[in-house]
Amino acid sequence: MESVARQRPPSDETPSDRPPDEGSTVLPELDDADWMHHADEFAHTSFWAVARRLPRLVREAVTLAWATSRQDTLASIGLNVVAGVLTTFGLLATTNVLRELFAAGPTPDRVRGALPALVVAALAVTARGGLMIAAGWAQARLTPQINYAVELRLFEATTAVDLAAFDDAGFAEEMDRARDRGMAEAAYIVDHTVNLVTGVVGLLATAVAVGIIQPLLLPCLLLAAVPEAVTAVRMARRQYLAMLARITRRRRMWMLARLMANRQTAVEVRAYQMREFLLSEYRTMMAVETEAHLRLVRAQTGTRVVGASIAGLATFGVYAVLGALLLGGLVALAAAATALLALQSARTSLGVAVLATNSLYEDALYYQDYRDFVERAHARVTTGASGAVDGFDAITLDGVSLRYPDTDRAAVDEVSLTVRRGEVIALVGENGSGKTTLAKLIAGLYRPTDGTVRWDGVDAAELDARALGAHVAVMTQDWWKFPFTARQNIRIGRHDRVPGQHGPSVEEAARSAAAHEMIAALPYGYDTLLDREFKNGQDLSGGQWQRLVAARGLYRDASLLICDEPSAALDARAEHALFQHLRRRPDRAVVLITHRLANVRHADRIFVLDQGRLVQQGTHDELMAAGGLYRELFDLQASGYLARSDARPVGDPEPTGDPAVRH
Numbered sequence: 001m002e003s004v005a006r007q008r009p010p011s012d013e014t015p016s017d018r019p020p021d022e023g024s025t026v027l028p029e030l031d032d033a034d035w036m037h038h039a040d041e042f043a044h045t046s047f048w049a050v051a052r053r054l055p056r057l058v059r060e061a062v063t064l065a066w067a068t069s070r071q072d073t074l075a076s077i078g079l080n081v082v083a084g085v086l087t088t089f090g091l092l093a094t095t096n097v098l099r100e101l102f103a104a105g106p107t108p109d110r111v112r113g114a115l116p117a118l119v120v121a122a123l124a125v126t127a128r129g130g131l132m133i134a135a136g137w138a139q140a141r142l143t144p145q146i147n148y149a150v151e152l153r154l155f156e157a158t159t160a161v162d163l164a165a166f167d168d169a170g171f172a173e174e175m176d177r178a179r180d181r182g183m184a185e186a187a188y189i190v191d192h193t194v195n196l197v198t199g200v201v202g203l204l205a206t207a208v209a210v211g212i213i214q215p216l217l218l219p220c221l222l223l224a225a226v227p228e229a230v231t232a233v234r235m236a237r238r239q240y241l242a243m244l245a246r247i248t249r250r251r252r253m254w255m256l257a258r259l260m261a262n263r264q265t266a267v268e269v270r271a272y273q274m275r276e277f278l279l280s281e282y283r284t285m286m287a288v289e290t291e292a293h294l295r296l297v298r299a300q301t302g303t304r305v306v307g308a309s310i311a312g313l314a315t316f317g318v319y320a321v322l323g324a325l326l327l328g329g330l331v332a333l334a335a336a337a338t339a340l341l342a343l344q345s346a347r348t349s350l351g352v353a354v355l356a357t358n359s360l361y362e363d364a365l366y367y368q369d370y371r372d373f374v375e376r377a378h379a380r381v382t383t384g385a386s387g388a389v390d391g392f393d394a395i396t397l398d399g400v401s402l403r404y405p406d407t408d409r410a411a412v413d414e415v416s417l418t419v420r421r422g423e424v425i426a427l428v429g430e431n432g433s434g435k436t437t438l439a440k441l442i443a444g445l446y447r448p449t450d451g452t453v454r455w456d457g458v459d460a461a462e463l464d465a466r467a468l469g470a471h472v473a474v475m476t477q478d479w480w481k482f483p484f485t486a487r488q489n490i491r492i493g494r495h496d497r498v499p500g501q502h503g504p505s506v507e508e509a510a511r512s513a514a515a516h517e518m519i520a521a522l523p524y525g526y527d528t529l530l531d532r533e534f535k536n537g538q539d540l541s542g543g544q545w546q547r548l549v550a551a552r553g554l555y556r557d558a559s560l561l562i563c564d565e566p567s568a569a570l571d572a573r574a575e576h577a578l579f580q581h582l583r584r585r586p587d588r589a590v591v592l593i594t595h596r597l598a599n600v601r602h603a604d605r606i607f608v609l610d611q612g613r614l615v616q617q618g619t620h621d622e623l624m625a626a627g628g629l630y631r632e633l634f635d636l637q638a639s640g641y642l643a644r645s646d647a648r649p650v651g652d653p654e655p656t657g658d659p660a661v662r663h
């Protein structure tokens with residue numbers, strides 16, 4: 001990959017040597033991933049190794065098809081086999097027709113003599129055609145059924161894996177490979193297997209007919225096939241390697257493409273005049289991509305030329321052998337003519353079989369990605385623990401730490417605290433201090449890498465994760481705009497709530513989050529679709545969305561409510577209304593994360609985090625009296641609100657030595 005090498009910085013230049021604001025034109029994604037080299041073994045897989053793999057692949061495909069629809073599997077394979085038998089009959093009947101036609105005597109007599117064999121041949125061809133159509137129908141029925149089954153299995157896995165899996169870049173990449181291609185290959189490998197069976201049956205049927213006519217012609221069938229098979233396998237292997245090499249780059253390109261053609265990013269792209277930057281990144285990557293693609297096409301064409309030349313020579317050899325047999329009197333003219341037909345039919349069947357083998361081998365490599373991913377995803381599903389969860393009185397964290405994959409520092413570092421039912425606690429700290437991570441640990445969304453989280457003294461790892469989750473509601477900081485109606489957007493907070501079950505109605509939850517009036521004013525009220533990409537869809541402002549997110553959290557009505565910056569985008573009135581509903585309630589614990597420290601003043605306890613460590617805890621008054629990080633942050637923020645006679649206009653330098661605020 002010369003172009004990449006040319007763009008790389010010299011090896012003695014570390015990233016820190018470069019100015020931090022220098023526009024990056026060399027993204028690490030341009031390099032081939034290290035794990036790619038393991039795939040090298042495919043490049044050295046011999047044709048025979050591929051052939052040896054074939055029975056396993058066929059078995060796998062048939063098992064998959066069988067599990068999806070026995071009836072269609074039986075029909076698509078069984079009908080092909082019967083059609084093959086009819087091919088033999090048809091060819092032998094054709095020999096008889098030709099023998100009668102080439103016999104001595106008047107033409108009307110020869111035609112009459114050939115009639116019975118002609119009827120048999122016609123019946124065989126017609127029946128074979130009918131059977132092939134029926135087999136094709138069964139085969140076509142299999143495709144959508146397999147697709148849906150495989151898609152469902154993938155999404156069952158991706159929605160069940162623990163959250164931590166998504167922090168693992170390798171996992172995300174494997175998921176892309178499985179979803180973008182591997183998943184689609186399941187139906188293809190079944191399709192190719194049926195085609196392979198069709199080809200092999202056709203070939204065997206022809207071989208039987210040729211064997212009866214003249215066994216010496218049998219090796220010729222193989223001679224014509226081998227070069228094509230080798231070529232096909234070589235091309236499949238190279239294509240797979242190229243795909244592996246490109247996947248990381250492609251992901252970066254998809255990401256850039258999404259940034260450049262997306263309604264949500266359009267404002268910032270313009271406001272920051274990012275157009276040239278994004279385009280130049282895209283161009284750089286596209287140049288590498290195009291070069292890689294062209295190299296592949298060049299190599300594939302070369303392989304195809306060599307393969308086609310050898311196949312042509314082999315065909316010439318086959319005709320030479322047939323001619324020699326004819327001249328040597330080893331084969332009659334009628335038999336030779338049938339043999340030519342048979343060879344043509346054999347070539348077609350071989351073509352189908354070779355193409356199917358090639359595609360099966362190639363697609364099975366991608367399908368293996370899907371299987372590997374599903375297997376890996378299943379290993380990342382938290383199972384086994386089955387302890388019942390009936391709410392809690394206290395959730396206790398004991399020396400809990402969490403280190404994200406591939407990071408040097410723990411995001412949460414040996415934190416011990418207790419959250420009691422009936423309390424409102426607050427997590428406070430500067431950006432990146434670990435508040436969100438800690439809240440996710442309390443919520444059971446992450447398992448700690450060290451320490452223990454206990455629900456009423458029971459290790460959360462021993463509790464049924466689903467049952468535990470049913471008691472938790474999280475208003476996340478990075479919420480997603482679900483493309484549903486306003487009502488659905490709130491209802492998904494507890495979509496399985498049966499009518500009459502305890503909990504607020506959609507409208508009550510919306511009122512609590514100051515969202516009711518806003519929703520009622522939408523063109524279709526609660527039934528307004530909140531996605532502009534669909535007909536009649538509407539979008540909301542950031543603050544309006546956040547009210548909806550808060551309504552969803554309140555609708556869930558869980559005994560542990562985690563609010564991560566629930567009012568960051570809210571106006572003062574909405575914020576005030578929401579916090580009225582986040583007050584302490586005897587049946588619930590609230591964990592509040594906010595940078596607006598005025599909102600945490602009334603919390604029962606405030607936990608202050610700094611670089612993942614719990615550095616202070618207490619009530620607001622205790623923490624203010626103690627001094628330290630909390631007081632520092634509070635005072636800084638409060639200074640902006642205090643009405644002071646010497647208040648400085650925004651932007652004026654702060655006078656030195658002046659105490660910022662009074663509490």
Ligand SMILES: Nc1ncnc2c1ncn2[C@@H]1O[C@H](COP(=O)(O)OP(=O)(O)OP(=O)(O)O)[C@@H](O)[C@H]1O
Binds near residue numbers: 411477
């Ligand atoms: N998924 C992740 N993978 C790797 N590192 C992460 C991930 N999420 C957070 N971090 C890192 O963990 C640390 C704590 O992040 P966290 O989001 O918990 O902080 P926070 O206190 O909630 O910050 P903020 O106030 O900005 O919301 C940060 O250094 C952050 O970069």
